[in-house]
Amino acid sequence: MMNYEKYRRGYYIPPEVCNDWVTKEYVDHAPTWCSVDLRDGNQSLVIPMSLEEKLTYFKLLTKIGFKEIEVGFPAASETEYTFLRALIDQNLIPDDVTVQVLTQAREHIIRKTFDALHGCKHAIVHLYNSTSFAQREQVFKKSKEEILQIAVDGAKLLKTLAEQTDGNFQFEYSPESFTGTEPEYALEVCNAVLDVFKPTKDNKVIINLPVTVELSLPHVYASQVEYMCKHLKYRENVIVSLHPHNDRGCGVADSELGLLAGAERIEGTLFGNGERTGNVDLITLAMNLYAHGVDPKLDFSDLPSISQLYEQVTRMHVGDRQPYTGKLVFAAFSGSHQDAIAKGMKYREEHECPFWEVPYLPIDPKDVGREYESDVIRINSQSGKGGIGYLLEQHYGYNLPKKMREHFGYTIKSISDHRHKELLPGEIYEIFLQTYVNNSSPLNLHDYHFVRSGDQFKVVLTMEFNGKIQDVTATGNGRLDAVSNALRKLTGCNYTLTTYEEHALERGSSSRAVSYVGIDPGNGTTVWGAGVHEDIIASSIISLVSAVNRTLKE
Numbered sequence: 001m002m003n004y005e006k007y008r009r010g011y012y013i014p015p016e017v018c019n020d021w022v023t024k025e026y027v028d029h030a031p032t033w034c035s036v037d038l039r040d041g042n043q044s045l046v047i048p049m050s051l052e053e054k055l056t057y058f059k060l061l062t063k064i065g066f067k068e069i070e071v072g073f074p075a076a077s078e079t080e081y082t083f084l085r086a087l088i089d090q091n092l093i094p095d096d097v098t099v100q101v102l103t104q105a106r107e108h109i110i111r112k113t114f115d116a117l118h119g120c121k122h123a124i125v126h127l128y129n130s131t132s133f134a135q136r137e138q139v140f141k142k143s144k145e146e147i148l149q150i151a152v153d154g155a156k157l158l159k160t161l162a163e164q165t166d167g168n169f170q171f172e173y174s175p176e177s178f179t180g181t182e183p184e185y186a187l188e189v190c191n192a193v194l195d196v197f198k199p200t201k202d203n204k205v206i207i208n209l210p211v212t213v214e215l216s217l218p219h220v221y222a223s224q225v226e227y228m229c230k231h232l233k234y235r236e237n238v239i240v241s242l243h244p245h246n247d248r249g250c251g252v253a254d255s256e257l258g259l260l261a262g263a264e265r266i267e268g269t270l271f272g273n274g275e276r277t278g279n280v281d282l283i284t285l286a287m288n289l290y291a292h293g294v295d296p297k298l299d300f301s302d303l304p305s306i307s308q309l310y311e312q313v314t315r316m317h318v319g320d321r322q323p324y325t326g327k328l329v330f331a332a333f334s335g336s337h338q339d340a341i342a343k344g345m346k347y348r349e350e351h352e353c354p355f356w357e358v359p360y361l362p363i364d365p366k367d368v369g370r371e372y373e374s375d376v377i378r379i380n381s382q383s384g385k386g387g388i389g390y391l392l393e394q395h396y397g398y399n400l401p402k403k404m405r406e407h408f409g410y411t412i413k414s415i416s417d418h419r420h421k422e423l424l425p426g427e428i429y430e431i432f433l434q435t436y437v438n439n440s441s442p443l444n445l446h447d448y449h450f451v452r453s454g455d456q457f458k459v460v461l462t463m464e465f466n467g468k469i470q471d472v473t474a475t476g477n478g479r480l481d482a483v484s485n486a487l488r489k490l491t492g493c494n495y496t497l498t499t500y501e502e503h504a505l506e507r508g509s510s511s512r513a514v515s516y517v518g519i520d521p522g523n524g525t526t527v528w529g530a531g532v533h534e535d536i537i538a539s540s541i542i543s544l545v546s547a548v549n550r551t552l553k554e
């Protein structure tokens with residue numbers, strides 16, 4: 001048995017009820033986004049990014065539309081330092097982008113950070129020290145007053161060095177391990193730091209409330225955020241920022257509820273890379289807004305390329321179920337999902353739909369660079385006739401009669417089940433052709449002639465049957481009826497024609513037609529055949545020949 005009694009809840013509830021956020025339904029505008037991929041993401045990689053990789057990633061982030069980017073921890077390593085210098089010296093920071101750097105509240109680290117910042121047109125200097133109960137007791141072995149003093153001293157030095165350094169600087173302070181800190185104490189520390197920074201309308205200070213380690217349910221965090229928002233000094237000149245990690249798997253929920261609770265800014269990473277279980281995934285957050293009809297102000301219209309570059313540079317892997325991006329997130333293998341998607345897509349073709357409301361597809365895959373044809377309906381033994389038929393129609397233009405779809409559906413499922421693998425569209429098409437289309441043995445059509453007299457049609461079919469070519473004549477109420485009578489006469493097969501449908505094959509070749517025939521060989525079942533030919537009459541005869549051939553073989 002696992003010893004759960006070893007654990008207890010390690011978070012603190014605000015001293016007053018803070019749940020105004022509950023009354024808000026959804027986030028109605030994009031927060032200020034800050035990517036911390038190049039710092040928090042980078043510091044958690046097995047092999048941190050090289051200078052070139054950081055540059056490549058930085059360019060990707062600016063292309064996506066990030067206006068605030070934490071580019072590193074300049075005092076951490078030569079690469080970190082040199083990267084910031086390269087950005088500044090080579091003038092690589094777009095005018096509308098602000099870089100951010102992280103520093104501990106330690107004098108030599110802060111000084112090194114400002115050395116690295118020299119000449120930066122605009123930067124956010126991000127100061128942190130841990131305020132949590134556990135770290136006060138175990139790591140720093142300091143009282144609340146002493147920890148507060150670390151923050152205040154750090155803030156003072158930031159202010160002094162910012163004044164002495166060539167550049168334009170904004171400050172950010174994080175009571176690191178906020179989620180393990182008593183909210184009233186975190187508030188006291190943040191207000192003391194704000195008293196040093198003295199934020200103004202023109203130079204607001206960012207107070208970042210990190211979920212350094214996720215310790216509570218998201219609503220507890222939202223209450224903590226709301227408490228801070230209500231009681232921070234200089235509130236109108238303070239930007240409240242969130243920095244959720246994902247230890248309990250709720251980074252996205254923390255962020256969204258935190259925004260409802262009054263925060264204005266989010267720090268996170270692409271695909272949620274970051275310490276342990278990661279930072280909050282900014283793609284998910286942005287796309288969640290998008291799916292609610294809110295402009296996320298970030299461009300994720302080509303997620304496959306973003307994901308490829310991310311994997312290359314970080315050596316991480318994007319999971320198949322990663323929201324909005326994973327290989328399988330738009331895929332439906334199961335029959336009922338496929339059926340609903342196929343019908344939903346058809347409905348969109350036939351109606352003016354102002355909004356995207358296709359079942360099982362929360363967003364249009366095309367919006368993030370995915371394809372309906374290859375990404376959505378995929379076939380295995382869990383699939384159904386709706387999806388299989390849809391796939392055949394979308395890829396190859398065959399719109400099977402409803403009952404024939406059912407038969408083909410079970411054929412495909414069974415093959416997939418026995419082969420124990422997914423069947424690709426090309427394989428499904430091949431099975432379709434082999435099973436139903438232009439079946440020419442033992443019967444093979446060589447030629448046909450019709451003569452019409454009144455309502456009656458007479459046909460002379462030239463047929464090969466078991467290797468022997470012969471003419472057979474019959475009459476009927478229509479052409480197909482006459483052909484059917486001729487085939488009965490020739491083969492002795494006594495069947496009833498139950499279904500006939502035809503349509504032009506628009507995809508691939510516009511000049512061909514396909515006909516589908518269902519016959520009952522006398523036992524209440526239906527045997528299907530299909531004929532494809534440039535001539536519609538020939539295609540209908542061949543479809544019947546195909547069905548009869550299948551009957552003869554069964």
Ligand SMILES: CC(=O)SCCNC(=O)CCNC(=O)[C@H](O)C(C)(C)COP(=O)(O)OP(=O)(O)OC[C@H]1O[C@@H](n2cnc3c(N)ncnc32)[C@H](O)[C@@H]1OP(=O)(O)O
Pocket residue numbers: 040043073075076077103104105106109128129130139140150176212275
């Ligand atoms: C939650 C987060 O992600 S915070 C960011 C974490 N990121 C990183 O640490 C990556 C970059 N860090 C580094 O490269 C190194 O840690 C450096 C260069 C910053 C510092 O290196 P070092 O001084 O050699 O080591 P280290 O980080 O272990 O220092 C620990 C000391 O700093 C103190 N300290 C740690 N964080 C802080 C802080 N934010 N403010 C003030 N003091 C701090 C510790 O209490 C400890 O003090 P002690 O020497 O009295 O025991």
Ligand SMILES: CC(C)C(=O)C(=O)O
Pocket residue numbers: 040102128174176177208210211212213243245
């Ligand atoms: C430095 C801080 C903001 C951090 O990364 C964290 O607390 O997770």
Ligand SMILES: [Mg+2]
Pocket residue numbers: 040210212243245275279
């Ligand atoms: Mg972090």
